[in-house]
Amino acid sequence: MAARIMILNGPNLNFLGIREPHIYGTTTLKQIEDSCQALANQLGISVTFHQSNMEGELVSLIQSAHGKADAIIMNPAAYSFTSIALIDALKIFDGIKIEVHISNIHARDELHRHSITSSACTSVICGMGPYGYLAAMLAVVQKLGQLPATIPAALHGIPVGKA
Ligand code: CA2
Numbered sequence: 001m002a003a004r005i006m007i008l009n010g011p012n013l014n015f016l017g018i019r020e021p022h023i024y025g026t027t028t029l030k031q032i033e034d035s036c037q038a039l040a041n042q043l044g045i046s047v048t049f050h051q052s053n054m055e056g057e058l059v060s061l062i063q064s065a066h067g068k069a070d071a072i073i074m075n076p077a078a079y080s081f082t083s084i085a086l087i088d089a090l091k092i093f094d095g096i097k098i099e100v101h102i103s104n105i106h107a108r109d110e111l112h113r114h115s116i117t118s119s120a121c122t123s124v125i126c127g128m129g130p131y132g133y134l135a136a137m138l139a140v141v142q143k144l145g146q147l148p149a150t151i152p153a154a155l156h157g158i159p160v161g162k163a
Helices: 027-045 053-065 076-083 084-092 132-145
Strands: 003-007 047-052 071-075 096-101 125-126
Touching: 003 027, 003 053, 027 047, 027 125, 027 132, 053 071, 053 084, 071 132, 096 132, 125 132
Parallel strands: 003 047, 003 071, 071 096, 096 125
Antiparallel strands: none
16 A cells, blocks of 8 residues: 655644744745645655644544554644643554654754654654655655655665674
């Protein structure tokens, strides 16, 4: 079955490209969604894309991924730093979970530095701008062994070395 990825975005990310471009750039969330969809088409996989300002709604979306998605790519935004509910929901989901941040949260102020939700994720990507979403998608499909032959061989992974 073709890989199924759910992409989730937390509070205020609907203002991407509109406010604070010096931190988050000028790309809008709609442009990110469109480029994720374009990449999904090229990879022959399916993607759903959501944004919510409500913690409970994000929890419900994660729960709804059970049995319906192979991976969750999530930018929890401010909930990264506060949400035990998101941690618990992510722990229940047994597929691949990649946390994405557009900015490099490790180089940010104290308030925006310590993601607690990343403890419930498989991997974290930050500081790559909107490209982080595409990098996460490629990583998911590579991990599932579903990268199509149209993707250059060098991107299919590094062979396991011999001692
Ligand atoms: O870099 C990221 O992707 C963040 O998750 C964005 C969050 C921030 O709290 C995290 O530290 C890092 C903030 C999202 C707020 O979105 C805005 C978009 C435009 C203007 C202002 C805020």
